[in-house]
Amino acid sequence: MEANIAVPNDKKPTWGGGGVRPFGASYGKMMMWFFIVSDALTFSAFLAAYGLTRFKFIDSWPIADEVFTHVPFVHGDFPMIYVAFMTFVLIFSSVTMVLAVDAGHHMNKKKVTIYMLLTIIGGIIFVGSQAWEWNTFINGTYGAVKTTDGKILQFVDSEGKQIALADFVVGDRGDIREQHTKKNGLWFEEESTIAQYSIAQIISSYEANPDVQIRTELIDLEKKQKTILSREKGSEELAKTRLVVEGANLEVNEYGNTIFADFFFFITGFHGFHVLSGIIFNIIIFFNVILGTYEKRGHYEMVEKVGLYWHFVDLVWVFVFTFFYLV
Amino acid sequence: MAHAQSHTKRIWIVFWILSAITIVEVALGIYKPEALNLTSILGTSPLNWIFIILTLAKAYGITWSFMHMEGEKTWFRRAVVWTAVFLIIYLVTLLLIEGDYLYSTLAPLVRW
Numbered sequence: 113m114e115a116n117i118a119v120p121n122d123k124k125p126t127w128g129g130g131g132v133r134p135f136g137a138s139y140g141k142m143m144m145w146f147f148i149v150s151d152a153l154t155f156s157a158f159l160a161a162y163g164l165t166r167f168k169f170i171d172s173w174p175i176a177d178e179v180f181t182h183v184p185f186v187h188g189d190f191p192m193i194y195v196a197f198m199t200f201v202l203i204f205s206s207v208t209m210v211l212a213v214d215a216g217h218h219m220n221k222k223k224v225t226i227y228m229l230l231t232i233i234g235g236i237i238f239v240g241s242q243a244w245e246w247n248t249f250i251n252g253t254y255g256a257v258k259t260t261d262g263k264i265l266q267f268v269d270s271e272g273k274q275i276a277l278a279d280f281v282v283g284d285r286g287d288i289r290e291q292h293t294k295k296n297g298l299w300f301e302e303e304s305t306i307a308q309y310s311i312a313q314i315i316s317s318y319e320a321n322p323d324v325q326i327r328t329e330l331i332d333l334e335k336k337q338k339t340i341l342s343r344e345k346g347s348e349e350l351a352k353t354r355l356v357v358e359g360a361n362l363e364v365n366e367y368g369n370t371i372f373a374d375f376f377f378f379i380t381g382f383h384g385f386h387v388l389s390g391i392i393f394n395i396i397i398f399f400n401v402i403l404g405t406y407e408k409r410g411h412y413e414m415v416e417k418v419g420l421y422w423h424f425v426d427l428v429w430v431f432v433f434t435f436f437y438l439v
Numbered sequence: 440m441a442h443a444q445s446h447t448k449r450i451w452i453v454f455w456i457l458s459a460i461t462i463v464e465v466a467l468g469i470y471k472p473e474a475l476n477l478t479s480i481l482g483t484s485p486l487n488w489i490f491i492i493l494t495l496a497k498a499y500g501i502t503w504s505f506m507h508m509e510g511e512k513t514w515f516r517r518a519v520v521w522t523a524v525f526l527i528i529y530l531v532t533l534l535l536i537e538g539d540y541l542y543s544t545l546a547p548l549v550r551w
Contacts, residue, residue, distance in 0.1 A: 214450065335477070
């Protein structure tokens with residue numbers, strides 16, 4: 113038996129490597145680093161898959177500047193501003209985290225407590241911002257239509273600026289469609305939300321208003337802008353409409369390729385989940401600090417380990433920010 | 440770890456560098472200077488290369504300073520960094536080549 117099992121013979125805990133410190137790093141810290149390596153590979157796989165798909169649809173991929181343009185409480189187009197704010201929040205919470213670790217090295221309980229609290233607050237602001245971003249993305253801004261060959265058509269005014277369906281669609285729906293609810297119909301039948309406007313209504317409004325033009329997903333590679341169709345060609349394409357799309361989900365997406373929305377939900381969602389678990393770890397450590405656990409233990413290495421995880425989450429966001437919003 | 444001098448000042452310097460990089464990225468992302476955005480070098484626009492290089496610079500700052508990689512033993516650092524960097528470059532290269540192939544094969548079949 114003794115050849116196969118580890119018998120602690122020096123009164124040091126076996127689970128921690130029996131006190132052996134290869135590379136001068138403690139067991140926990142080393143394992144956190146190796147976990148980070150594997151998690152980094154997971155995120156890389158997602159971002160690389162995003163890259164593959166984007167290359168596959170390189171001539172029609174949504175332009176991030178035109179998708180993420182909103183800032184809470186303010187109207188208008190502000191591409192990038194809000195994500196930049198989120199990036200700052202995360203970098204700042206990384207700084208407070210590293211300050212907490214630094215204070216831990218000096219056994220300064222009070223400072224560790226304050227910096228941990230600031231880190232947690234930063235994390236919560238970030239996750240809240242991401243929830244808002246998701247909400248805006250899901251609800252959509254302009255609305256679009258999807259054709260029988262699966263393309264998204266958006267509407268622009270005479271200057272080429274995107275307009276919402278509500279900005280030009282007039283008149284009556286034409287069909288007498290009403291949302292089915294369990295209350296006023298068959299209780300076992302469900303119906304997905306009916307778009308605000310009917311297809312016929314959109315087509316007739318387009319024909320009636322010469323200022324409205326149609327923009328397709330196709331990117332003009334010379335100008336890196338989406339192509340705007342002539343009125344006649346637009347009318348031809350619009351006749352193929354199959355579906356009115358408002359907002360985005362896993363099946364349809366008013367901004368363009370559905371898979372763009374899928375990747376958005378998947379990658380930012382997975383990252384947001386990491387932030388959320390990071391906040392929970394931080395809260396646990398925060399209370400341990402207050403209770404004096406690490407004071408008694410004689411070192412604040414737990415803060416350092418959780419700090420590594422927190423910085424990693426920041427690190428991933430730096431890449432998500434670049435590859436989802438900038439490039 | 441055991442040495443007790445404070446790194447507070449250095450931490451703030453790194454913070455300001457990271458913030459400055461982010462501001463530059465956002466400014467370039469909003470204004471997209473045509474000379475950088477509409478030209479091409481090594482397969483993509485110079486603007487995209489600037490973004491990628493600045494991102495790697497930020498990643499270096501976070502890993503080396505905030506995660507204190509610079510203080511770890513040389514071969515521990517290499518076990519982590521070299522492994523991750525090698526596998527990521529490998530994966531990204533293969534997937535991007537594959538994506539480009541898919542585009543060249545499928546795009547001619549799409550009518551706009």
